[in-house]
Amino acid sequence: MTITLFVSLGLTLILLLLSFLFRIAGKLQLTLPLFYFLLTATILNSWAATHETLALTILFLLIAVSVISWVISLRNAFQNRQKAKAIEEDYQWQIARAKSLSIPLDSVYFDASGNMRYTETDALVF
Incomplete structure (x- = not known):
């Protein structure tokens, strides 16, 4: 009875930890590197030990792709912020x-389109 309880508790804690890790990895766009790491650490352990250089290279490439994705996301966010600021300044000017x-x-x-129009006639103000 106690062995079953400890196994169940241990399995529950492991699944909770995995859920937490995948949630964080999803937010950081690191799901594929985490999944690959878990595969090489468990199921593909003998292959990873035999081909250690290749396994680490694949892992580092997956992490590099994630970092490139972060850079692209940051650039897009910066551009969107600049566009929103320009639109806001145009509204204020109008x-x-x-x-x-x-x-x-x-x-x-x-x-x-951001143009100021008269309510009654729908004609452009400027």
Whole structure:
């Protein structure tokens, strides 16, 4: 009875740890390197021991692909932030220009393209 309990508890803890590791790896885009590492550490252990250089090279390549993915994601996030900042500055300029021309802001709106239009006529303000 106690052996079954300890085996069940140990298996539960191992599965909980694996779940936690894969959740973190998913957030960091390291799922493939983690999966490969677990395979080479368990099922493919004899192959990894025989071909150690190849196994480590594959692991490092998978990690390099993940790092390249991080760099691309950071670059895209930076570009998106710059675009959003430019759009926000354009909105602010259009609002300031409308105020300087004494156009009431409740009579205009921004369309999907970011252009200020009159509410009644849908004509462009600028």
